Amino acid sequence: MSAQVKETVMQFGEGGFLRGFVDYFFHKLREKGLYDGKIVVIQPIEKGMVDLLNQQKGEYNLFLRGIQDGEVVNEHTHITSISRGINPYTNFEDYMALAENPDLRVIVSNTTEAGIEYLGTEKLSDAPAKSYPAKLTQFLYKRFQTGLKGFILLPCELIDNNADNLKACVLKYADLWELGQDFKNWIEKENDFCNTLVDRIVTGYPRDEVEALTEQIGYTDNLIDTAEIFHLWVIEGHHEDELPFNKAGYNIVWTDDAKPYKKRKVRILNGGHTSMVLGAYLYGLETVGECLKNETVSAFLKKCLFEEIVPTLGNTETDKNFAKAVLDRFSNPFIKHLLLSIALNSVSKFQVRVLPTILEYKEQNGTYPKALTFSMAALIAFYRTDKANDGAEIMEFMKNASVEEILKREDYWHADLTEMIPMVEGFYNLIQEKGMAEAYQAVLA
Ligand SMILES: NC(=O)c1ccc[n+]([C@@H]2O[C@H](COP(=O)([O-])OP(=O)(O)OC[C@H]3O[C@@H](n4cnc5c(N)ncnc54)[C@H](O)[C@@H]3O)[C@@H](O)[C@H]2O)c1
Numbered sequence: 001m002s003a004q005v006k007e008t009v010m011q012f013g014e015g016g017f018l019r020g021f022v023d024y025f026f027h028k029l030r031e032k033g034l035y036d037g038k039i040v041v042i043q044p045i046e047k048g049m050v051d052l053l054n055q056q057k058g059e060y061n062l063f064l065r066g067i068q069d070g071e072v073v074n075e076h077t078h079i080t081s082i083s084r085g086i087n088p089y090t091n092f093e094d095y096m097a098l099a100e101n102p103d104l105r106v107i108v109s110n111t112t113e114a115g116i117e118y119l120g121t122e123k124l125s126d127a128p129a130k131s132y133p134a135k136l137t138q139f140l141y142k143r144f145q146t147g148l149k150g151f152i153l154l155p156c157e158l159i160d161n162n163a164d165n166l167k168a169c170v171l172k173y174a175d176l177w178e179l180g181q182d183f184k185n186w187i188e189k190e191n192d193f194c195n196t197l198v199d200r201i202v203t204g205y206p207r208d209e210v211e212a213l214t215e216q217i218g219y220t221d222n223l224i225d226t227a228e229i230f231h232l233w234v235i236e237g238h239h240e241d242e243l244p245f246n247k248a249g250y251n252i253v254w255t256d257d258a259k260p261y262k263k264r265k266v267r268i269l270n271g272g273h274t275s276m277v278l279g280a281y282l283y284g285l286e287t288v289g290e291c292l293k294n295e296t297v298s299a300f301l302k303k304c305l306f307e308e309i310v311p312t313l314g315n316t317e318t319d320k321n322f323a324k325a326v327l328d329r330f331s332n333p334f335i336k337h338l339l340l341s342i343a344l345n346s347v348s349k350f351q352v353r354v355l356p357t358i359l360e361y362k363e364q365n366g367t368y369p370k371a372l373t374f375s376m377a378a379l380i381a382f383y384r385t386d387k388a389n390d391g392a393e394i395m396e397f398m399k400n401a402s403v404e405e406i407l408k409r410e411d412y413w414h415a416d417l418t419e420m421i422p423m424v425e426g427f428y429n430l431i432q433e434k435g436m437a438e439a440y441q442a443v444l445a
């Protein structure tokens with residue numbers, strides 16, 4: 001790293017999402033002269049891509065493609081907002097040395113839904129501690145000892161109250177390692193843990209387009225990233241002066257309450273994905289784009305969205321418009337979003353994204369929503385195949401247990417689903433006996 005580079009942001013995670021979202025916004029801020037500072041990326045787990053990132057001097061090419069205001073957008077950006085990457089497993093000292101950098105002010109992360117966890121088995125002296133929150137606690141404690149300013153923390157993990165959870169883990173590690181009340185007070189008073197909600201479909205490295213894009217770039221880039229043009233970042237907090245993303249023209253919402261945004265996005269967009277992809281895969285399709293072009297599957301998705309999910313949310317114009325926009329985003333002809341990639345860990349996704357609508361719909365209407373209940377049957381049928389990808393115990397159980405046994409797993413669904421058994425069984429038998437095409441017709445009739 002050259003001595004002149006000012007590092008102001010530390011980022012846990014080098015994945016496609018952060019590179020197609022946060023790193024892009026900082027790149028644009030810098031390009032527009034609105035921000036002076038670069039991002040240093042920390043590899044959160046032992047295996048990762050920080051070496052590759054450093055081989056490319058932190059640079060890579062991002063392709064954002066889609067339809068915006070009726071116009072086709074195809075934006076190619078050579079991203080230069082990252083100064084370097086650090087692998088704390090091989091270079092713990094450099095990682096901890098960052099705590100002494102007075103310029104460092106923002107900490108972002110995306111360590112997947114699994115990353116923000118308290119293990120309670122690590123030691124302060126581990127180099128590094130295993131979990132992300134434990135590594136962060138080691139870092140924050142060193143910062144506290146230096147007497148320098150605290151941080152704005154913007155976790156992007158797709159879990160409820162991501163920042164509150166992260167802070168709770170840090171405080172638990174502070175207790176475990178007996179770091180003292182003064183440190184805990186400093187965490188509370190000098191650091192702003194902001195809950196955030198992120199929204200952008202990032203399809204990552206474009207395996208089937210590498211040749212064409214490499215030709216366009218003019219050299220080999222092993223970290224090409226692809227995403228849609230749409231973006232939304234809702235942040236609970238008010239740091240718009242320090243981070244003027246809006247001035248740069250981006251859709252970043254600074255608010256006191258991110259919950260309504262989150263509920264809308266998870267129920268409509270992620271719920272739309274999860275209720276559609278498993279059945280659509282069994283039907284013989286491979287990508288979200290294909291689903292939207294297919295009359296039957298897109299009719300099924302529309303039924304889920306406009307007859308079941310949006311009405312349960314309250315049928316506001318905002319919800320309806322968001323759902324319409326989701327249909328456009330799913331139809332984006334430029335991005336190839338694989339159904340099997342969305343299908344990863346579908347049991348927990350279904351519980352978070354789809355089931356709440358099913359249960360609220362039942363409460364509001366006295367009956368179960370037909371299409372979403374059908375999607376539960378499709379989920380079970382999908383887990384019978386060897387394409388399911390989930391935790392080992394879940395895969396084993398879902399493959400062999402009866403529909404009734406599956407619905408009785410309250411640890412999976414966090415609810416008692418006994419009443420749903422006959423309806424799900426009916427749809428499941430239909431799928432297995434008649435196949436997906438006929439089953440879809442029955443649900444759409
Ligand atoms: N791709 C999208 O469209 C999109 C959009 C919004 C949110 N997200 C969320 O972002 C997350 C990352 O997506 P991605 O596309 O960047 O994936 P990716 O596989 O490219 O990157 C995953 C990142 O998470 C880290 N990680 C994995 N397991 C971890 C663990 N147990 N502890 C700490 N760090 C861990 C990896 O080191 C890597 O940096 C996903 O969980 C997804 O829910 C993705």
Ligand SMILES: O=P(O)(O)OC[C@@H](O)[C@@H](O)[C@H](O)[C@H](O)CO
Pocket residue numbers: 158198199200201202269270273274341342344
């Ligand atoms: O990334 P996952 O695997 O948690 O979920 C798959 C998609 O539903 C998700 O990535 C959406 O595209 C994203 O949440 C849009 O913001």
